[in-house]
Structure formats: structure tokens, C-alpha cells
Amino acid sequence: MGEKCVALKFQVVPVTPYEQNCTVLWCDETLKAAVVDPGGDLDRVLAVCKKHGVQVEKILLTHPHIDHAGAAATLAEKLGVPIEGPQKADLFWIQGLPQQSVMMRFPPAKLFTPDRWLEDGDQVSVGNVVFDVIHCPGHTPGHVVFYQPDAKLALVGDVLFNGSIGRTDFPLGNFESLVHSIRQKLFPLGDDIAFIPGHGPMSTFGHERKTNPFVSDRRG
Numbered sequence: 001m002g003e004k005c006v007a008l009k010f011q012v013v014p015v016t017p018y019e020q021n022c023t024v025l026w027c028d029e030t031l032k033a034a035v036v037d038p039g040g041d042l043d044r045v046l047a048v049c050k051k052h053g054v055q056v057e058k059i060l061l062t063h064p065h066i067d068h069a070g071a072a073a074t075l076a077e078k079l080g081v082p083i084e085g086p087q088k089a090d091l092f093w094i095q096g097l098p099q100q101s102v103m104m105r106f107p108p109a110k111l112f113t114p115d116r117w118l119e120d121g122d123q124v125s126v127g128n129v130v131f132d133v134i135h136c137p138g139h140t141p142g143h144v145v146f147y148q149p150d151a152k153l154a155l156v157g158d159v160l161f162n163g164s165i166g167r168t169d170f171p172l173g174n175f176e177s178l179v180h181s182i183r184q185k186l187f188p189l190g191d192d193i194a195f196i197p198g199h200g201p202m203s204t205f206g207h208e209r210k211t212n213p214f215v216s217d218r219r220g
């Protein structure tokens with residue numbers, strides 16, 4: 001007892017024409033995995049699972065934009081696994097997935113109902129690894145972030161990027177909420193926390209506090 005379990009491993013798989021960072025996460029003790037934000041290109045996602053010999057036990061969603069969730073229902077059906085997340089304020093985005101797929105010229109996206117809606121303070125498990133759920137509205141009203149304290153890793157979807165922040169010009173997007181989410185809920189986790197954004201390269205909260213033009217400490 002007292003030993004921290006840092007059995008978390010991951011591989012990022014950029015998917016869709018938007019190069020969305022779908023992430024295969026797994027527990028190295030049990031080889032149970034989660035696919036976070038399967039927007040598309042399932043053949044490549046499943047090839048990564050196969051390469052590492054892991055068994056997908058669930059799908060986690062940060063938010064249901066088409067590039068993050070377009071293939072969630074298809075993957076859930078194919079593997080017989082549940083979908084957990086996002087927070088229920090994003091229901092209208094899930095209901096809009098078929099329209100999103102037409103507008104963004106994506107393959108048809110199936111509707112689904114998450115097997116579990118997530119709330120701030122909830123936890124989700126992948127094998128023996130437990131993630132904290134942090135509700136971070138602003139990009140979408142029900143956007144959630146997955147945070148693993150021992151591994152010092154967060155999956156932040158389209159909340160925060162290396163050098164930028166998520167768009168807030170969508171329905172129920174809110175710039176002030178987004179900045180509040182980042183500064184009051186994510187940055188206090190620590191400068192040394194690495195994060196996988198929904199798009200582009202990884203970074204740390206400390207790096208963004210120093211350099212991000214939207215949310216750096218200097219911006220006040």
C-alpha cells in the first residue's frame with residue numbers, strides 16, 4: 001500500500017481531416033483500454049489497440065463535436081462497449097451529429113445515448129487507472145476533461161491547446177466560461193501537468209501559463 005499506481009500508457013492517433021487527437025489509453029497492469037474521442041478512422045484506432053495487445057473496455061468522450069465523436073456509436077456497437085461522457089448539457093450536440101456529419105462532409109454519424117453522463121467530480125476507470133472528471137464548459141457547455149493525478153496527465157479535448165484555446169463561437173459557447181475553466185479548474189492542478197489537446201502537440205499547464213496569448217498569467 002502507499003505505492004502510486006502509474007500504470008497508465010497511451011498513444012495518440014490523429015483522426016479525421018481535422019487531425020483530432022483520438023487517444024488510446026490503457027492500464028499496463030490489466031491491458032484494459034479506453035478510446036478517448038473516436039472521431040473517425042476506426043481502422044487505424046483499432047490497429048493501435050491490436051499493436052499494443054490491449055482490450056478496449058469503454059469509450060470516453062470529452063465533447064460530441066463530429067471530429068471527436070463521429071465514430072463513437074459505431075465503435076461502441078462493434079466492440080460492445082459503453083460510452084461514458086460528456087456532461088449532459090452537450091445532449092444537443094449529440095442529437096446534432098447527423099447534421100454535423102453532412103455539413104462537415106464526414107461519413108454518416110450514428111446517434112447514441114451515453115451509457116453514463118459525467119459530472120464534475122466523477123471518476124472514470126480504465127483497468128486499475130482512475131481518472132478525475134472535470135467539467136470545463138465554454139467550448140461546449142458539457143465539455144469534460146479527464147485527469148490522472150499520479151501520471152500527471154490530462155486529456156483536455158478542445159478546451160486548451162498548445163498556444164491557443166478552443167473556439168467559443170458555437171451555440172452556447174462562452175469565452176468567459178472557457179477562460180474561467182482553464183484558469184480556475186485546470187491551471188491549479190499544477191504547472192507540471194502534461195496535457196493532450198484535441199488538436200496539435202502536447203504541452204504542460206505551466207508552459208501555457210507562461211506563453212499562451214489567451215490565458216497566460218501575464219494577460220491578467
Ligand SMILES: [Zn+2]
Binds near residue numbers: 065139158
Ligand atoms: Zn470541439
